[in-house]
Amino acid sequence: MTLDFWQDTVIYEGKTLPVGALACDALNVPADTIAKMNEQCEKINLLLGILNAGQDASALCPIATEAALTMLDILSQTPPFSYMNISKHRERIEKVFTVDNALKYVEFAIKAATNSLQFEEIQNFADAMMLQRYTAVFGHLAYSLGEYQTAMLDFAEKTDGNEADRTAEGFAKMFGSYFPPEFSITEGNAWMSTLNNSVQYISVIRPGEKVAKLVKRMHYVSFVGMFRSDLFEGLCVGHAPKKCKICGKEFTPQNYRNVCYCSEECKKEGNRRNQPRHRHSGYLYTRTCPVCLEEFKTNHAQKVFCCADCAEEYRQIAAEVLLKRRPVIRKMLEKVAADPAIDINELIKKEYPKI
Numbered sequence: 001m002t003l004d005f006w007q008d009t010v011i012y013e014g015k016t017l018p019v020g021a022l023a024c025d026a027l028n029v030p031a032d033t034i035a036k037m038n039e040q041c042e043k044i045n046l047l048l049g050i051l052n053a054g055q056d057a058s059a060l061c062p063i064a065t066e067a068a069l070t071m072l073d074i075l076s077q078t079p080p081f082s083y084m085n086i087s088k089h090r091e092r093i094e095k096v097f098t099v100d101n102a103l104k105y106v107e108f109a110i111k112a113a114t115n116s117l118q119f120e121e122i123q124n125f126a127d128a129m130m131l132q133r134y135t136a137v138f139g140h141l142a143y144s145l146g147e148y149q150t151a152m153l154d155f156a157e158k159t160d161g162n163e164a165d166r167t168a169e170g171f172a173k174m175f176g177s178y179f180p181p182e183f184s185i186t187e188g189n190a191w192m193s194t195l196n197n198s199v200q201y202i203s204v205i206r207p208g209e210k211v212a213k214l215v216k217r218m219h220y221v222s223f224v225g226m227f228r229s230d231l232f233e234g235l236c237v238g239h240a241p242k243k244c245k246i247c248g249k250e251f252t253p254q255n256y257r258n259v260c261y262c263s264e265e266c267k268k269e270g271n272r273r274n275q276p277r278h279r280h281s282g283y284l285y286t287r288t289c290p291v292c293l294e295e296f297k298t299n300h301a302q303k304v305f306c307c308a309d310c311a312e313e314y315r316q317i318a319a320e321v322l323l324k325r326r327p328v329i330r331k332m333l334e335k336v337a338a339d340p341a342i343d344i345n346e347l348i349k350k351e352y353p354k355i
Helices: 021-027 031-053 058-076 086-096 099-113 121-158 166-178 223-234 265-271 308-325 328-337 344-351
Strands: 001-007 008-011 015-018 197-203 213-218 284-287 295-298
Touching: 001 223, 008 021, 015 021, 021 099, 021 121, 021 166, 031 058, 031 099, 031 121, 058 099, 086 121, 086 328, 099 121, 121 166, 121 223, 166 223, 197 223, 328 344
Parallel strands: none
Antiparallel strands: 001 008, 001 213, 008 015, 197 213, 284 295
């Protein structure tokens, strides 16, 4: 689990996204999806507990393998987890979730606890350690994701209401009042602002570019730690969650104020709803056509003419009135009025060739 931050973008699994987008996607994971995850987490946690206790976990490996693959299927349909290389993780799970690796991890844990593990031996336990890594991440995912949403949705609601100051400075002031600097694991939300990660600065060529950039690479031990980091890094550049007024999803408006919709589809629906309310309710307006003077009914609040013919006739009348107001046309009409024998077409060709 690694993110590369550069300016107001982040790279995750080879995909470039606005900073804060991953965090917003995590806030949008439905409760029923978290419940499905939790069913698999409980099975995986059984294996995790046995491994950490240093006991034989052979009997639980088939159950945990099936649960991990089922969990991966759920994640493949759920952003932001769906941005992962699902096929790569499926191959890894099938490779490391074996009885042999479970036994090797017990051996590894005993040697590590007794300080008898040699540095040269570590590579022999690579798959066993990967097994423990997957069980730890998957086993705690549903619970930690629920805790993340509980704390961060409340904070997102406050940032959404801060329309007047959606800037990095404004979010910093709000952050300080919501996440106090005094750390406490039991009181308030201060612990949510603490991350267990390592930072590395590297030079990389970002996807779609040719010139290397110096990026801040962060390595995480959990998905939720990664999402919190993405959210906080987004606040530093003025990106903060905002709730779509149509679908209710959290999204990152990227420094734009008064953005109300998360997608073009929601924007179209919002524009439709903002039309005059009678247009979609069956209400009929009574109008008098300015051309034929006939009364007609319409459900369109801005309709003026009773039919297309009247609208076209009105446009022609308006065009004629406009022409008569032009000085050149007015002088020409005065000459024709003074001498009816003058052919207006010949007059135009002779004296006003540019008309």
